Amino acid sequence: MAHVNCISRVLLYSKKARIMKNTLKVERAILNLTQGDLANRIGVSRQTINSIESNRYVPSTVLSLKLSEVFGKPVNDFFTLGEDD
Amino acid sequence: MKMKSIQECERRRAQKLLNYKLPTYWKKIGWAGAILSLVAIMSTSFFDGDFELLKDILRKVVLAFLFTVILAREEVEDERVQNFRAQSFSFAFLAGVLYTLLQPIANWIVFSIFRPERAAFEDLGDFQILWLMLTVYLVFFYILKKRG
Numbered sequence: 001m002a003h004v005n006c007i008s009r010v011l012l013y014s015k016k017a018r019i020m021k022n023t024l025k026v027e028r029a030i031l032n033l034t035q036g037d038l039a040n041r042i043g044v045s046r047q048t049i050n051s052i053e054s055n056r057y058v059p060s061t062v063l064s065l066k067l068s069e070v071f072g073k074p075v076n077d078f079f080t081l082g083e084d085d
Numbered sequence: 086m087k088m089k090s091i092q093e094c095e096r097r098r099a100q101k102l103l104n105y106k107l108p109t110y111w112k113k114i115g116w117a118g119a120i121l122s123l124v125a126i127m128s129t130s131f132f133d134g135d136f137e138l139l140k141d142i143l144r145k146v147v148l149a150f151l152f153t154v155i156l157a158r159e160e161v162e163d164e165r166v167q168n169f170r171a172q173s174f175s176f177a178f179l180a181g182v183l184y185t186l187l188q189p190i191a192n193w194i195v196f197s198i199f200r201p202e203r204a205a206f207e208d209l210g211d212f213q214i215l216w217l218m219l220t221v222y223l224v225f226f227y228i229l230k231k232r233g
Binding site (some may be wrong): 039043044045047048051056057059060062063 | 101160161164165166168230233
């Protein structure tokens with residue numbers, strides 16, 4: 001199983017994924033939404049929301065704008081670049 | 086202007102073709118068909134007779150069923166899944182090219198050491214290469230989906 005872990009780590013934890021930070025969890029809590037609710041609203045899977053929240057996946061511009069629409073805030077308010085960039 | 090609209094039309098058609106996916110239930114059909122075909126290939130060794138033609142046909146059937154698994158839509162086919170598909174395709178392509186280039190050399194080296202009379206450069210069959218590419222794609226895709 002160790003090699004599977006290693007492969008997925010190499011594939012998923014790219015530099016790009018690490019430099020983005022987000023406060024999706026906080027925004028979701030403010031609106032009292034579960035990951036599933038938010039996923040349904042923007043038409044993605046719950047796993048996608050989970051991956052974004054844990055900085056494993058950087059969403060596209062379209063998805064970010066959909067999130068911005070749900071939260072009623074500009075994208076910059078909940079997505080920020082990390083110190084590495 | 087006319088040229089632009091033709092280009093746009095071509096681009097849309099290509100995109101439509103690239104985005105084409107089979108319904109989700111094809112995944113189950115694909116797995117069932119591929120496993121049954123593999124079992125049938127293996128079971129031919131328990132019987133006497135010439136099954137080469139049947140084996141050849143069954144190998145193609147296995148590849149076709151695995152291909153339907155790849156083409157089948159996920160329950161939620163969002164951008165993250167499409168991203169994983171793209172990554173898995175590129176890994177499968179790299180694996181296919183490397184295997185095709187290196188496997189004959191590896192074979193030649195091994196045979197040269199252990200059985201020099203049989204040492205020769207032999208090209209790989211289409212089944213071997215496609216089997217490798219399809220399995221690499223599926224393995225990477227499922228790892229990414231599970232861990233991502």
